[in-house]
Amino acid sequence: MADKEATVYIIDLGKSMGKANNGRSESDLDWSMRYVWDRISTTVAASRKTWTVGVIGLRTDLTDNNEDAAGLDGYENISVLQQIGPLSMTSLKELRPRIAPSNTNNGDAISAIVVAVGMIDSFTKKLKYNRRIVLVTDGKGPMDDDSLEDVSQKLNESNIELTVIGVDFDDPEYGFKEEEKSKLKAKNEKILARLVSQCKDGIYGTMAQAVEELSMPRIKQVRPFKSYDGPLTLGDPEKYPSAMSISVERYFKTKLAHPPSATTVIIKSEHGAGPSQVDEEADEMEGVERSGPSFAGVKQVRTYKVEDPDAPGGKRDVEFESLAKGYEYGRTVVPISESDWNITKLETKKSFTILGFIPFSSYEPFLNMGEAGIIIAQKFNERAELALSSFVNALYELESYAIARYVAKDGQNPLLVLLIPSPKLESETECLYDIPLPFAEDVRSYQFPPLDKVITANGPVTSNHRLLPDENLQKAMSDYVDAMDLSGFAVDDEGKPSEYAPLDESYNPIIHRINQAIRQRAVHPERPIEPAAGILLRYSKPPEDLVAQAKTQIEALIKHSDVKKVPPKAKGKRKRETIKPISGLDVDALLGQKKKIKITMENAVPEFKQMLASAEQISTIENATKQMGGIVLNLIRASSGSSNYDRAAENIRVMREELISLEEPELYNKFLRDLKDKLFKGDLGGDRRDLWRQKIVGLGLNLITQQESEASEVTEADAKKFEK
Incomplete structure (x- = not known):
């Protein structure tokens, strides 16, 4: 396919399209x-020059099309808003205000469709193209x-696919029908449906279905990528004539998909970044079109320094070429230069060699290390197809896997792979x-205690313990798992x-x-990003209907597992336990001491x-903090130079630890935000910013x-x- x-x-821009209906x-x-x-x-994001787009406005105030310019009747109020060509952010920005x-x-x-056919024929000529017209x-x-x-x-004749999507068009398959439809609209729907039915490639639908399907992610079509083309060997064919050698091709079956990557840029306003702020060499981003606010790429520069007592500042710059890689060997470093790196x-x-075979039962699925590949016989090679078919079926009948050493290209690191047979059955x-x-270094062998028994400190093994589930709990859990089955x-x-x-x-x-956020910001830069589509959040939590059905099993599981809700932490309570006299008597009450309600500066x-x-209430803690904060401010305000800084810092430290x-x-x-504001405004007896640097930041x-x-x-x- 092309x-x-x-x-x-x-796009229908008629006066009636400006109204809201239904x-x-x-x-x-x-x-x-x-x-x-x-x-x-989506087409713009693909950034492919061979994917071209044109836009025609139907029922516009003006007329601008080749057919009308040639003097033909019936092409009034049709305007070409965008000639066919690669669409960019700039053209998208120019197109937006014209859609009104x-x-x-x-x-x-129908005349607009004729104009579109003429545009496509004129642009594509007789070349191989996928041609489409979408009427809204x-x-x-x-x-x-x-x-x-x-x-x-x-x-x-032109092999053009016609798609007609109508606003509130009747669609029995989708299940939509507009009530009290005008005769003109009902007639036009029949005309367009008949036109689509006469086309070899035609799609007719209602806009409600098209908008609903926007939330469904579109999977990117990936071309087959051949990662290996060569012999699959068993033995050494160069030494032994009996060795097996099959010409095969390897393609990726699964490959990790990554989100689109971003480039770090700097926004340049009219009076903003100048030559001194933006690297001129990075000003133009190669291959990136600039739209909207002017921006420039950021050039990252890394410098390397070594300690040198004779150099200014005690450090000296070194060139990257003079660096060598150093590896720790005990407590020393062993350098390896670039010339010795080989x-x-x-x-x-480059090779694909089978090392041996193992039975199905000897392999555990958790040993899978990553992306899988598919190996087929070389195309148009009947001998290779017959040989690979024999090998695949032999492995399957003997219930065996093959272990192979795989090197994709000369000089690349080898991989050990498991070959799984997949016959035509x-x-x-x-x-x-x-x-x-x-490899052996990749495996992590961790020892965990068993779940079905408890080994006591003295050595005996018991299967009846408070940490082990009883029969009732096991049955409740089994019923709960069955009730939550999604299959x-x-x-x-x-x-x-x-x-x-x-x-x-x-x-x-x-x-x-x-991708959704990028598309929305590209088309509507001034609007907020819409919430994520429901299909993306569907599996973030169990289905509500399923949870409701399993309510009985959940309650039984809670009962038998003795699950209790953890109470929220009580604020204003100390983490450490208050030490009480053994007698339980209130010493302060016996001594006639009253609870402090005011804090003095001398004994703060x-x-x-x-x-x-x-303190028994939050208000008491707030009152104490407010008094302590006032004492700190007074100490700073009355300080002669830095004479009271230590006392103020100590009070702040105690306040921090206690709270x-x-x-x-x-x-x-x-309190600290208020203190910083007053310090930097000079409200505490002049310039006290040295207190912030030396005591607040310096003492953590x-x-x-x-x-x-x-x-x-x-x-x-x-x-x-x-703290800056």
């Missing part, structure tokens, strides 16, 4: 453009069906599948049970979510701790982060940014 494509979109909040044009923008942006409802309802859709309309404009047969014949490389040659293609196997939860078109999560419908949410630290120790213990980090963080009295207290909302990055 790899070149020429697609023309005919309970929708957006106009028919905006609703329809969801589908068109998605298709166009007009002030007329005149314009013939609400069917409320006048249509002339006198030349319908001639138009369909021309479409068939001694570490294996001198391998089990698949359409008679082939071998290969899976990479681990037959879904229902197919015939109403029969089917698999809920088939492999061909399990899409990578990261890849498709990023012990009084602050005493007040927190007797971490009480799980009230936000009280401290709020920054914001309390999530790593220090679970109740904090401050991350490590936020804290580092704050």
Whole structure:
């Protein structure tokens, strides 16, 4: 099939397309453009010069097409908005404002199709192209069906696929029918349906189905990539005539898919980055089209330094070419220069050699190391096909796998692969599948205690223990697993049970979510990114209906496993246990001491701790923190130079430790933000910024982060940014 494509979109811009119908909040044009923008942006993202697009406006205020320019009648109110050609972000940006409802309802859709056919024939000539015309309309404009047969014949002669998608068109297969339809629209729907039926390649549908299917990710069609072409050997054919050698080809069966990669750029405003801020060599990004705000690529430069007492600053720059790789050997470093590096490389040659065979039972699936390949006989080589078929069937009948050493190219590192036979009895293609196997260094052997027995400290083994499940718990868990079975939860078109999560419908949410965001931002840069499609989140949690059906099994499992809800942590309570007298008496009450309600500057630290120790409410902790914070500010304000800095820092340190213990980090963080604001504004007796650098940052009295207290909302990055 041709790899070149020429697609023309005919978009109805009539006055009626500017209205919202059937309970929708957006106009028919905006609703329809969801589908068109998605298709166009996908073509732009592919960035292939052979995928060309043209756009025609139907029922426009102006007329701009070759047929009307040639003096032909019936082509009024049809405008070519985008000539056929590769579409870029710049042309997409220019096209967006031209897609708007007009002030007329005149314009013939059949004539617009004729204009599109002329554009495609003129552009593609007799070359091999996939030709498509996509018509999007609400069917409320006048249509002339006198030349319908001639138009369909021309479409068939030019091998053009016609797709008609109508706004609120009746579609019995999809299950949609518009009530109280006008006679004109009903007539136009019949005309367009008849035209599509007369085409060899024609699709007729309603816009509701097209918009609904936008959430379904489109899998990128990948061409077969040949990773090996050569002999598959058993023995050495050069030495022994009896050795096996089969000419085979290897292709990828599974390969890791990656989300699109991003390039680091800098936005350049009119008065922003100049030559001193942006590297001129990186200003133009090769192969990247610039659209919207001017941007430039960022050039990364790495420098290498070594300690040199004689150099300015104690360090000296060195050239990259003078560096050597050093490897730790005990407590010393062994350098290996670039010229000696070849001694570490294996001198391998391209080969695919079978080392031996193992039975099916000797292989564990968890040993699979990565991407699988498929091995078939060399094309148009009957001898190789017969030999590989014999080998595959022999392995299958003997229930054996083959172990092979695989080197894709000369000089590449070798791989050990497992060859799995796939005869024609089990698949359409008679082939071998290969899976990479681990080397000894790749295997991690961990020892875990058994789940079905407990080995006591004295040595005896017991199967009846509080840490082992009893019969009731095992039965409850077994029933729960059976109740949550997904293999037959879904229902197919015939109403029969089917698999809920088939492999061909399990899409990578990261890849498709990023692609969705890129398309939306490219078409509508000013709008927020829409939520992720439901199909991408489908398998992020179990089906609600299935959970409801398994409610009885879940309750039984909770009962027999004695699952209890963990109460939330009580804020304002110390993690460490308060030491109480053995007698249980309140020593403070016996001594007649009252609970502190005010903290003095002369004895701030012990009084602050005493007040927190007797706190029973959050308000008491807040009051103590507020008083302590006021004392710190007064100390800084009254300080002569740095005379009071140590006392202030000690008070801050105590406040920080106590509030971490009480799980009230936000009280401290709020105080510290207020302190920094006052310090840098000069509200505490002049320039006190040296206190921030020397005491707060120097002594590690920054914001309390999530790593220090679970109740904090401050991350490590936020804290580092704050202390600058």
